[in-house]
């Protein structure tokens with residue numbers, strides 16, 4: 001294919017992607033990059049506990065926060081003086097009764113030497129599909145859409161997901177995406193397991209993936225990220241990883257179609 005042909009493909013596909021330029025799933029809160037002043041913007045509004053994790057190193061303000069793996073100054077992050085690159089995430093309404101937290105059936109054990117059932121039982125999807133809320137309604141298809149996103153961004157940490165509590169057929173909300181875009185040379189194939197074991201995907205998602213292949217995904221995403229105050233956000237090898245992983249997804253689904261049939265895989 002000539003360079004001109006590639007440009008034509010990209011132009012036509014971009015038009016067809018129309019108003020929602022990527023997967024169009026709308027599952028995660030809006031987020032934007034921002035340089036934050038730790039002294040002026042974070043310290044005055046932080047809890048006593050968070051405040052106690054702040055320290056100075058070489059005239060820079062640092063902190064290590066509060067989590068399983070952030071216990072001491074060794075785990076800290078340091079600003080450039082007082083300024084640190086970060087992200088502002090849209091905080092959804094505070095009423096906790098509004099959300100329900102669910103354990104992912106393909107959750108990892110997070111314990112060395114302990115394997116989860118999905119890791120050795122290739123019929124595991126049948127077990128999942130036999131019980132609520134995966135036996136009817138949109139939940140399993142939603143979960144498989146989430147797998148598409150997670151494989152692309154390299155997030156193997158979807159141990160839980162949330163839904164709106166007031167509806168039985170609520171969509172999935174993808175809140176915790178922080179373990180994404182790590183090693184751009186590593187493609188974590190185990191994230192694909194639910195798609196491999198279920199051989200199932202929404203047809204609309206499949207159609208979307210078709211429009212995004214051949215480098216359209218990285219191209220469109222790069223364009224979107226240019227509007228972020230901290231652009232480029234993703235460096236070239238991350239963008240390349242997205243296109244490469246999309247190829248893997250398509251291959252996996254093609255082999256599903258060979259095993260079953262198109263009508264059974266794409267619903």
Ligand SMILES: Nc1ncnc2c1ncn2[C@@H]1O[C@H](COP(=O)(O)OP(=O)(O)OP(=O)(O)O)[C@@H](O)[C@H]1O
Nearest residue numbers: 029067089090091092093099101162175176177178
């Ligand atoms: N944007 C948001 N709006 C409203 N609530 C949120 C938002 N992000 C996170 N939360 C709430 O905070 C909880 C913890 O968030 P998150 O899972 O991202 O943190 P975490 O430190 O990675 O937790 P874990 O150790 O469980 O993975 C969520 O389950 C949710 O209840």
Ligand SMILES: [Mn+2]
Nearest residue numbers: 157176178179
């Ligand atoms: Mn987490």
